[in-house]
Amino acid sequence: KQEVTQIPAALSVPEGENLVLNCSFTDSAIYNLQWFRQDPGKGLTSLLLIQSSQREQTSGRLNASLDKSSGRSTLYIAASQPGDSATYLCAGNRLAFGKGNQVVVIP
């Protein structure tokens, strides 16, 4: 069964700093990995989907990488803004979710 771990569970950074969020998974036979954002009391918004044949995906200030051999994915958010404050979740095979990285960007 796929297990997903996200580290750190919570972090606060000053505005303008780069954010690095880590996701590790136990099943290397992964066919895709997805990163989501969740605002308090809201549903999940898809940010990036990386297929197993890809190494990374980029969208604006967001970049996500996938290393199947080590069972890791990293979400990188450049030049963080207060609006980036949210919980970020990753999901792997069978849509097993991590518990999320709770991010606060301090103005």
Place this chain on the structure above:
Amino acid sequence: SQTIHQWPATLVQPVGSPLSLECTVEGTSNPNLYWYRQAAGRGLQLLFYSVGIGQISSEVPQNLSASRPQDRQFILSSKKLLLSDSGFYLCAWTEYRGTQYFGPGTRLTVL
């Protein structure tokens, strides 16, 4: 474009009462459909998923059930709610091995 609807948005129910949450998807055909629960301070728990009409797979044994009477309709039900059923219920859909999209969620409080 595809849209996913969930209702109601919030619900307060007494212990032992029945439950019916509905989810519908627009703009796609034959989606894979999912029900998740997110309890306070915990991660997302996959409850049910469906790859077609009448095809339901349960991930976690509990007093909840799901049905898919139409291609783009997914219903979560319970005959008798427990206190532990409180949580945030999310419906989602995917195309095969594609991006997963979530609905706005239903906040259920069982008293």
